[in-house]
Amino acid sequence: MSRKKFILNFILWILAFFFGYTIKKEGENMSLTKIDNRMAVDKDGNNISKLLSENTKKLPWVSVTNFGAKSNEEQANFDSTQAFLDAITDARSKNSAILIPNGTFNISQQLKFEDAPVYGLGVDVSIIKFTVGLGTGVPSVIVGKAGKAYKGGLFHLSVKGVGTRQLGVKTANGDGIRIDEQIKLEYVKVEQFDAGIIFNAPGGHISLERVLSTNNYFGVYQTDDGGDYHIIDSALNGNTMAGFGLSGDLGMSSASFIRTHIGYQPYGIYQEVGATTNFLNDITFIDTRFELIGNGAIFTENLTSNSNHLRFESVGFNWEPSFKIASRDKGYAVKMGKSGGQNVYIAGMSGFKQGDLGSWYIDNNFGIWEMKLGTSEKIVVNSGYKNMFKCIPANNKNQMNDFIPSGSTSRTFTTFGYAGPTESVFPIITPTSSGGLSNFILTVTGVTSDPVEQTVTFTVNVLGGTPTSSLFFNCKI
Missing domain, CATH: 2.60.40 (Immunoglobulin-like)
Incomplete structure (x- = not known):
């Protein structure tokens, strides 16, 4: 080796030692490679950054395994709670995202991800498993933080509770994911809670895209009517009470359900008993399927509540006795209190079929309805028929x-x-x-x-x- 190359290589060794580089040697030539201590690896040491989306790659992020989390597959019944809490603290201090590798991770305390975005490697691949219910009305996961709109969110993972399946009965002693700010869940599965997902953002603007909320009492439950909800290509299916539940003291405003399934359960959308004067306001259903419903697709316990400006396009519906709560009737597919504004209903291939008493019940109509009813649909209006008409000339325009x-x-x-x-x-x-x-x-x-x-x-x-x-x-x- 020449004296010149020896001196150059010696300098490279010094730089590597003090500044965190590795030496790559090819023959007598050496080069430096920077060590990235933030590079996440799975349990086998494989680089998994390529499995994340392009947006994820641009973020600095930390893996929960770097803080001691172990999956059930690695060590059965290991409690990874403290590792998750440490990862959250570290990520929030660095404005980083959190990575959850493949495996089922046992958790026994509430996780406040808040404004830190969380990424897994896929639904039923990266699983957060809560081993205990945290108490009635207590969320297991909190995402979003007041005043930090569009920061945070959950992506490509599953969250599980401890509930068992009994129609019309809460069994989990705790809720799933509570959303406190304007954020998005995408490719997320939530199951076995009293309320799978809770809408609690005063500013609204919550988006669920390709989300499955199943085997909960309520798939989604609303505790704050911030409005502007978008539920797209999702499934609020197979819950023991309803796909979407509303407090009796709140209505739902400015929401869209697009290519979403809300079935395999007693109710599709259900409003509890309460003092509210609102039910559904400015809601759009496009290609929404209320499949295999036991008691009712859309139902309120408050006949004094108002629904206004509803739009149904190509909805699907059918009854299924096995999902009916025996103590409750199935009188109507749709049961509303007061109805106002301008409303449109265009049945799909299978519109709201008749229950024991009819297809639709509107207690008091003071709105205008354009209705293209499906085969055998029957509307019962207790009072206020006068505006329920449609002008259809020969050119079939409205x-x-x-x-x-x-x-x-x-x-x-x-x-x-x-x-x-x-x-x-x-x-x-x-x-x-x-x-x-x-x-x-x-x-x-x-x-x-x-x-x-x-x-x-x-x-x-x-x-x-x-x-x-x-x-x-x-x-x-």
Whole structure:
């Protein structure tokens, strides 16, 4: 070796010793490689960073195994609680993400991940297993921290409790994941708790994407109506009471359920007894499946609560006796209190089928409904039929343009649509040219007591005089 190469290699050794490099030697030549102490490995020493998403790779992160966590597969019945708590403290001090490798990790205390994002290696691959219930209403995991929106979240892992399956009975003595701020869960499975996931963020904006919440009493339970919830490509299935539970003191506002399954259980969406005046407000269901329901797809115990601006598109539903709680009836697939606003219901291939008493029950309707009912659906409205109609002209659009001729005070015409019994509806017809007149009044006649698809006769009367020229109007919702 030449004197020059010897001196160069000696300098490299000194740098490696003081600054944490390793020496890579090829023949007589040497080079430096930086040691990354944050590099997480699995129990066999394999680098697993490539298994994480691109977003995860960009974050500094720590593995719970670096703090002494051991899976059941490595050491049966080992309690990894302290290792998880230490990893959380370290990650939050460094603004790092937390990695949970493959395996089942036993936990016996509450984990407050808060604003630290947590990543596993997959559902039923990385499993946090709580060995005890922490108490009624006590969450096992807390994610999100007040004032730190969009920081934190759970990804690619499972969380398990100790509950057993009994229809209509809470058995876990504790809840699963409580969400306290605007964050997202993605590719997460939650099971065997009283409430699998708790929406508790005052600011709302909670997203569940590809989440399975099953074998809980409630798949999701809401304790704060922050609104703007998005549940997409998820399954709130197979719970012992309902897929989505609402406190009797809260309603749900501004939520969307898209390509989501809410079935294999007594109720799909269920509101408990309480003093609230709200149930569902500004809720959209698109390609949502209420499959194998025992007692009701959408149900409130509070007939004084309001539901407004609902939209159902291509929903699916069917009954399944094995998921029925014997002490409760299955009178209707949908049971609501008051109904207001503008609402749309378009049945899919299998709409809300009749229970023992009907398909839908609306205690008091003061809203407008556009309804495309499925086969054998029956609506029961205790009061307030008058606005439950739809204008469907020949072009099959939800709007009708017509006119009252010059010199006339009314116009009667027939269309195909939905309507309740004979009642005056005001105001519902609006002029497109006033002609000095301010409004119209519409009377619906020739229909049966239940609003079903049929031929309907409308009479439009001019209020305030006789037009001197043809007066156009719109009938729409």
